[in-house]
Amino acid sequence: MSFDAVIDVKNVSKRFGGLVAVDDCSLRVERGSITGLIGPNGAGKSTLFNLVAGNIVPDSGQILFNGADVTGLSPHRLFGRGMLRTFQIAHEFSNMTALENLMMVPADQPGESLLTTWLKPGAVRAADAQVRRRALDVIDFLKLGHVKDELAGNLSGGQKKLLELGRTMMVDAKAVLLDEVAAGVNKTLLNDLAANIERMNTELGYTFFVIEHDMDLIGRLCDPVIVMAQGRVIAEGPMSEIRQNPEIVEAYFGSPVTVEATS
Known part of the structure; x- marks a missing residue:
């Protein structure tokens, strides 16, 4: 199967003073996939997400979206091209x-x-x-x-997350970045949220890029799963392989048996 990248991150780096948050990082999100991004606290996941979403500008490297160079484009210009993002804390218009x-x-x-x-x-x-x-x-x-x-x-926290998901359906979204979609959501609504993400992917063809600490949700939704540490990608594959990689499990999840969520 040919690889058709909607998002293509090429050798991107970002420093904050003396801290290297993202270090010559490269990854791709395939069209029609639900791609997960995981790793320990301080791995650079959030910074990478903000770089892709246009919230911050990389010091070096290139970000392609549907084959076009969008490095440094603002979020509203990316929105116009079909890249949308949801947030860990829902951003609803509360009085509407x-x-x-x-x-x-x-x-x-x-x-x-x-x-x-x-x-x-x-x-x-x-x-x-x-x-x-x-x-x-x-x-x-x-x-x-x-x-x-x-x-x-x-609305409840879960209903607000569903509403944010719905906002991505109001435009012609080419890719949706989901930031900690499980945060603040009870298990019942989280199951509904996951089911709707799956339906949007399979029935409507949405591409998702997911940063998440809930490993059960990542395991349910995502293939492939990308693992970051110290600003770089260290592994990529289905969650079944990630769980069985002793180095990753021991170094980043602290258990040789069960993959625990990291903060």
Whole structure:
């Protein structure tokens, strides 16, 4: 099978003063995959994620997205190209309903222009109706219909994570970066969240790049799993192989039998 990288990180480095957070790191995220990124605290995972997402600029190296050089592009420009990110702490509009949160996502809506609102009210209403239909479809897909009119600030942690996932479905996402999706989510909603990620991957063709400390979730969702340590990739493969690698298990998970989550 040919390798088609949506995200291609090439020899990227990032320093913060005397600290080398990412050290000549290279990795690729294959189109249509759910790729996991794990490793001990201080391995450079979060910094690498921020580099890919455009939150910080690398000191050296190159980041490609769909074959185009996007090194140093800002998050909103990456958003326009189809790279979206969710956060460990959900970033909802708390005083708007769940449905309204989804309707806010698509960029360049006609209603954003005061002139268009005055001169073409029919076009604005038609566009709003189309966005609303899409939002309702997303609500239905995620089984959030019972909270669609609830203020987003009143939702549970798991429901907010589902809503963030839904926001990625409101645009033509080419890749979704999931940052600690399990944080603050109870086991029941986490199972729903994982199932929806799987459905988005298999049914809708979404590509996911996942940074996560919950090894059970990584094992369920991700193939391949990339292991980082000291700013570099040290291993890559299916979780079954990662679990059986004595060096990785002993050095980064502290047990030869069970892979424990690291902080």
